Amino acid sequence: DGSRQMEHKSPQAAAMTRSGVSNSRAQQRRKAAVMTVTARLLLQAALLLVLLASPRNAVEAKGPNRKQRKAEAREKAVKFANMKAAGQDQVSMTKEAAELRSYELRKKKRKGILKRREASLAQVLFPGASPEEYHDREAVPAFVELVESKKTQLPFEFYDLPTCPEPAEKIQKRFRHRRNLGSRLMGHKLQMAPYAFPTKVSKPCTPLCVVEVAGKKLRWLRKLVDRQYRVHLTVDQLPVLMRSKELNYAVRGYPVGFKAPPSYTGLKEDEFYLYNHLKFTITYREEPAEFEGVRITGFDVHPVSIAHQFGDGTVDLETNLEAAGKKDGWSTCSPGGDSPVNEPETYLALRSGATGETMKILYSYEVNWIDSDIPWADRWDVYLVGSPDDEIHYFAIVNSLMIVVFLTGAVATIMIRTLKKDIAGYNEMQTLEEAQEETGWKLVHGDVFRPPQTHPMLLSVLVGTGAQIGSAFFITLLACMLRMLNPIKKGTALTAVIVLYVLCGGVGGYVSSRLYKFCDAKSWKRCTIATAIAFPGLIVSMIMVLNVFLTIVGAATAVSFLTLLLVFLMWGCVSTPLVFVGSYFGYRAEKVTVPTKTNQIARFVPEVPYYAAPPASVLIAGLLPFGSVCIELFFIMSALWLHQLYYIMGFLMAVLLILVATCAQVSVVMCYLQLCVEDHRWWWKSFLNCASSGFYLFLYSLWFLSSKLDLVGVLPVVVYLTYMSMISIAFGLMCGTVGYLSCFWFTRKIYGAVKVD
Numbered sequence: 001d002g003s004r005q006m007e008h009k010s011p012q013a014a015a016m017t018r019s020g021v022s023n024s025r026a027q028q029r030r031k032a033a034v035m036t037v038t039a040r041l042l043l044q045a046a047l048l049l050v051l052l053a054s055p056r057n058a059v060e061a062k063g064p065n066r067k068q069r070k071a072e073a074r075e076k077a078v079k080f081a082n083m084k085a086a087g088q089d090q091v092s093m094t095k096e097a098a099e100l101r102s103y104e105l106r107k108k109k110r111k112g113i114l115k116r117r118e119a120s121l122a123q124v125l126f127p128g129a130s131p132e133e134y135h136d137r138e139a140v141p142a143f144v145e146l147v148e149s150k151k152t153q154l155p156f157e158f159y160d161l162p163t164c165p166e167p168a169e170k171i172q173k174r175f176r177h178r179r180n181l182g183s184r185l186m187g188h189k190l191q192m193a194p195y196a197f198p199t200k201v202s203k204p205c206t207p208l209c210v211v212e213v214a215g216k217k218l219r220w221l222r223k224l225v226d227r228q229y230r231v232h233l234t235v236d237q238l239p240v241l242m243r244s245k246e247l248n249y250a251v252r253g254y255p256v257g258f259k260a261p262p263s264y265t266g267l268k269e270d271e272f273y274l275y276n277h278l279k280f281t282i283t284y285r286e287e288p289a290e291f292e293g294v295r296i297t298g299f300d301v302h303p304v305s306i307a308h309q310f311g312d313g314t315v316d317l318e319t320n321l322e323a324a325g326k327k328d329g330w331s332t333c334s335p336g337g338d339s340p341v342n343e344p345e346t347y348l349a350l351r352s353g354a355t356g357e358t359m360k361i362l363y364s365y366e367v368n369w370i371d372s373d374i375p376w377a378d379r380w381d382v383y384l385v386g387s388p389d390d391e392i393h394y395f396a397i398v399n400s401l402m403i404v405v406f407l408t409g410a411v412a413t414i415m416i417r418t419l420k421k422d423i424a425g426y427n428e429m430q431t432l433e434e435a436q437e438e439t440g441w442k443l444v445h446g447d448v449f450r451p452p453q454t455h456p457m458l459l460s461v462l463v464g465t466g467a468q469i470g471s472a473f474f475i476t477l478l479a480c481m482l483r484m485l486n487p488i489k490k491g492t493a494l495t496a497v498i499v500l501y502v503l504c505g506g507v508g509g510y511v512s513s514r515l516y517k518f519c520d521a522k523s524w525k526r527c528t529i530a531t532a533i534a535f536p537g538l539i540v541s542m543i544m545v546l547n548v549f550l551t552i553v554g555a556a557t558a559v560s561f562l563t564l565l566l567v568f569l570m571w572g573c574v575s576t577p578l579v580f581v582g583s584y585f586g587y588r589a590e591k592v593t594v595p596t597k598t599n600q601i602a603r604f605v606p607e608v609p610y611y612a613a614p615p616a617s618v619l620i621a622g623l624l625p626f627g628s629v630c631i632e633l634f635f636i637m638s639a640l641w642l643h644q645l646y647y648i649m650g651f652l653m654a655v656l657l658i659l660v661a662t663c664a665q666v667s668v669v670m671c672y673l674q675l676c677v678e679d680h681r682w683w684w685k686s687f688l689n690c691a692s693s694g695f696y697l698f699l700y701s702l703w704f705l706s707s708k709l710d711l712v713g714v715l716p717v718v719v720y721l722t723y724m725s726m727i728s729i730a731f732g733l734m735c736g737t738v739g740y741l742s743c744f745w746f747t748r749k750i751y752g753a754v755k756v757d
Contacts, residue, residue: 076103080099080100080103080104083096083100084100088100089245089246089248090104090248090382090385091243091244091245091248091249091250091382091385092243092245093283093297093298093370093372093374095373095374098374098378098381101378101381101382101385102378102381104385105381105384105385131291131295131376132236132295132296133291133292133293133294133295134199134293134294134295134296135199135292135293135294136199136200136293136294137198137199137200137201138198138199138293139196139197139198139199140197140198140199140235140236140282140296141171141172141175141192141197141235142192142193142195142197142233142234142235143190143191143192143193143233143234143235144158144159144191144192144193144231144232144233145158145188145232145233145234145239146158146187146188146232146556147160147161147224147229147230147231147232147256147556148229148230148232148253148643149224149227149228149229149230150228150641150642150643150709150710151227151228151710151711151712151716152227152229152711152712152713152715152716153641153711153716153719153720154550154553154555154557154715154716154719155187155555155556155557156224156229156554156555156556157187157189157191157556158191158193158231159191160554160556161221161224161256162211162213162217162221162361163194163209163211163363164194164208164209164211164320164363165194165209165319165320166191166192166194167192167193167194167320169192171190171192176190177190179491180491180492180495181491181494181495181498181499181563181566181567182490182491182492182493182494182495182496182498183490183491183495184491184559184560184563185491185494185557185559185563186490186491186494186557187555187556187557187558188490188491189556193233194208194209194320194363195208195233195278195280195365195367196322197235197280197282197367199284199293199294199369200284200294200369201367201369202367202368202369203365203366203367204335204336204337204339204366205277205332205333205334205335205337205339205340205364205365205366206322206327206333206364206365206366207308207321207322207326207327207330207333207362207363207364208320208321208322208362208363208364208365209317209319209320209321209362209363210317210319210321210360210361210362210363211317211360211361211363212317212358212359212360212361213350213358213359213361214352214357214358214359218350218351218352218359221256221257221272221274221350222272222350224256224257225255225256225257225258225259225272225273225274225350226259226270226272227712228255229255229256230252230253230254230255230256231253231254231255231256232252232253233253233299233301234299235282235296235299236296236299238296238298238299238379239252239253239299239383240252240253240254240280240299240300240301241298241299241300241301241382241383242254242300242301242302242303243300243382250382250383250385252383252643254275254278254301254303255275255303256274256275257272257273257274257275257305257350258272258273258275258305259271259272259273260272260273260347271349271351272349272350272351273305273347273348273349273350274305274348274349274350274361275303275304275305276304276305276306276308276348276361276362276363276364277303277304277305277306277308277333277340277363277364277365277366278301278302278303278304278364278365278366279301279302279303279304279339279365279366279368280299280300280301280365280366280367280368281298281299281300281301281302281367281368281370282296282298282299282300282367282368282369282370283296283297283298283299283300283369283370283371283372283374284296284297284369284370284371284372285297285371285372285373285374285375285376286371295376296376296379297372297374297375297376297378297379298372298374298379298382304340304341304342305342305346305347305348306332306340306341306342306343306346306347306348307332307346307347307348307349308330308332308333308348308362308364309330309331309332310330310360310362330362330364332346333362333364339366340364348361383645384645392631392635395631396631396632396651396655397632397651397654397655397658399628399631400628400629400631400632400655400658400659400662401658403624403627403628403658403662404628404658404661404662404665407624407661407662407665407666407669408661408665410665410669411665411668411669443603443678444603444675444678444679444680445596445751446596446597446598446599446603447598447599447602447603447680448596448675448680448682448747448751449594449596449598449747449751450598450599450602450680451518451519451520451521451683452519452681452683452684453602454684456516456519456521457516457519457521457523457526457527457530458530459515459683459684459687459740460512460513460515460516460519460521460527460531461512461527461530461531461534462687462691462733462736462737463511463512463515463687463736463737463740463741464507464508464509464510464511464512464513464515464531465508465512465531465534465535465733465737466733466734466735466736466737466738467507467508467511467737467741468501468504468505468507468508468511469501469535469730469733469734469737470660470734470737470738471500471504471507472497472500472501472503472504473497473656473734474656475500475504476493476496476497476500477649477652477653477656478653479496480493480496480649481649481650481653487646487647487649488645488647498567498570499570501575502570502571502574502575502578503574503578504578505532505574505575505576505577505578505579505581505582506578506579506581506582506585507582508531508579508582509528509531509532509578509579509580509581509582509583509584509586510582510583510585510586511582511586511737512527512528512531512583512586513527513528513582513583513584513585513586513587514586514589514592517586517587517589517591517592518591518592524583524587527583528579528580528583531579531583532575532576532579532580533576535729535730535733536571536575538729539726540567540568540571542722542725542726543559544564546718546719546722547559547564549715549718550719553715557719594748594751595748595751595752596751603678603680605678605679605680605681606677606678606679608674608677608679609677611673612670612673612674612677612679613679614685614688617670617674617685617689618685618688618689618692619692621666621667621670621689621690621692621739622689622690622691622692622693622694622695622696622735623696624662624666625659625662625663625666625690625693625735626693626696626697626700628655628658628659628662629655629658629659630700632651632652632655633697633700634704636652637701637704637708638708641704641708641709641720642708642709659735660738663690663693663735663738663739663742664738664739664742665742666689666690666739667686667689667690667738667739667740667742667743667746668742668743668746670685670686670689671685671686671743671746671747672746675747682743682747683740686739686740686742686743686744687736687737687739687740688736689736689739690735690736690738690739690740691732691733691735691736691739692732693731693732693735694728694729694730694731694732694733694735694736695728695732697724697727697728697731697732698724698725698728701720701721701724701727701728705717705720705721
């Protein structure tokens with residue numbers, strides 16, 4: 001009985017145990033459910049707070065900021081307009097002038113392609129550059145650059161002038177710059193100036209040297225003054241400026257001298273005067289809490305013409321009087337005397353004595369260091385005052401885009417409506433009678449891919465050369481946009497173009513060989529050699545002939561023998577082998593396939609309308625590509641020949657892409673019109689239609705010469721026309737190549753869509 005009772009109790013106990021476990025689990029589930037609900041309620045409450053509070057706060061924060069920005073912009077516009085109306089200048093080193101400059105150049109102080117960020121001009125012009133700091137009495141090196149004139153394109157070196165000799169000390173290592181190939185071809189050379197600028201050490205009138213001038217040298221100096229040559233110096237990479245607060249202008253460099261008309265001097269002819277005393281002003285910023293030493297923020301000069309009074313003592317000619325410690329003996333330039341000023345009675349006239357004796361010139365200078373609040377990053381603002389706004393470049397691009405849109409519409413009409421309708425009609429022709437009655441561009445399907453019968457090698461060489469030039473120019477612009485190159489640094493862009501043209505020799509060889517192989521020609525060695533030497537040989541020959549005349553007149557742009565040898569080595573040892581390598585792969589590649597077979601006998605070409613035949617078609621087609629770049633071309637020409645700054649490579653890349661699109665579309669339209677009149681000889685015409693843009697570029701250079709340049713003498717005009725002819729030839733070859741390749745693609749595309757028996 002006891003055991004039975006135990007047996008009866010054990011199931012009850014198990015049931016009670018199971019019920020207890022289930023109750024505990026239920027309690028846990030209830031707790032978890034309560035916690036989940038609580039968490040959801042808290043999350044919903046938080047979201048509700050975000051929805052109720054955050055948008056209102058965001059709107060309240062966003063609205064006033066936008067209004068504040070607009071209000072601040074209006075206030076600034078009114079403020080600076082009132083400042084300009086009150087006669088505030090933009091070129092002086094005052095705080096008000098700096099603020100006005102910064103406001104006028106606010107659109108230039110941005111960098112970036114898609115998102116334009118605020119930046120200083122130092123970051124835009126010289127990305128990655130860091131300021132130099134100088135300690136008290138530390139020597140600040142000054143360098144002389146070329147002596148140039150807008151009236152001639154014949155610069156001279158500073159020490160070619162009758163001036164003080166070059167200092168003997170060497171350039172410090174941190175200020176040295178290795179001359180690249182472009183700077184050598186342009187004649188730029190880093191030379192120490194004869195002036196000394198210890199940091200924060202102002203100098204009164206300091207005699208520098210005495211030079212004797214007579215005969216041929218004196219006549220040459222008068223000619224330099226007459227042709228408005230200017231001397232360029234740099235301190236801490238800042239070009240020297242002549243400023244005028246009253247006239248509100250700032251110009252780089254200072255003139256060699258000035259010319260006075262007879263109405264001013266009372267003489268029978270013009271009189272020439274020399275600036276032989278220079279008043280330098282160096283502004284600097286000193287902020288011990290931010291950096292040690294001083295940073296240079298401005299470098300100005302005020303030239304003075306003064307006939308110094310010589311004493312009785314003898315002076316060694318062409319020796320540095322400052323280094324020798326000889327400061328006495330001149331009443332007009334003594335340590336405790338007055339500073340020389342420009343007075344008509346004391347001007348230094350460039351003429352020899354009455355009996356023909358030599359003319360003695362005393363060169364002198366003075367230095368004034370001035371503390372300024374202008375930051376180092378804004379010191380380049382004054383150099384771009386008066387330069388064209390970026391909106392003009394935008395207008396140029398919009399003008400080019402309008403031409404592209406117009407041509408895109410024409411091409412779309414041809415490709416979508418006309419060609420689609422023609423192809424559908426041709427493909428639906430079933431009977432022989434219908435096929436015999438076909439008209440239009442399909443009639444020449446058996447001749448459209450007939451290789452050119454006249455000079456196929458020359459055409460292949462020209463197209464290959466144009467592809468090489470276009471590749472080099474595109475990669476150069478791309479490197480400038482990616483900040484791998486700085487076009488502001490002298491000779492950098494020219495060096496990049498030359499080096500990349502040499503390295504792109506494989507592109508030229510490959511393109512010319514593929515086209516020449518398509519023409520079933522056999523003289524592949526001759527084609528490859530012509531591709532390697534034709535265009536470079538022409539350019540080098542023109543430079544060498546011009547270099548003879550530049551050497552005779554002693555111009556700084558006369559290229560030395562070593563530089564010419566370097567160019568020849570790059571041409572013969574790098575470019576030519578690469579052209580052969582490209583040709584090797586081009587001839588090994590499969591022949592370009594075409595969708596139709598070529599008839600054995602060429603089809604008769606009927607008389608074509610005037611607009612589809614040269615020279616009318618060539619002149620009409622070349623006008624549109626040139627028109628797409630003519631506005632931007634003005635700024636490029638001004639940078640080349642008027643010594644203006646051009647640094648907006650993004651705009652230039654956009655213009656290049658627009659030019660390529662324009663050339664491609666113009667060539668397609670002209671090719672379609674030509675095929676519609678049953679003229680299958682499109683090879684040369686497709687190249688010449690766009691290559692004529694180079695002819696328009698040369699005509700534009702003639703207009704620029706007559707209207708914007710005031711060149712004096714025959715040789716400056718010859719120099720200008722020689723270089724512009726080189727640029728026009730390269731431009732024409734590049735545009736012609738784009739047109740030719742576009743037409744080749746177009747013809748293969750449309751005839752591949754037609755069923756041909």
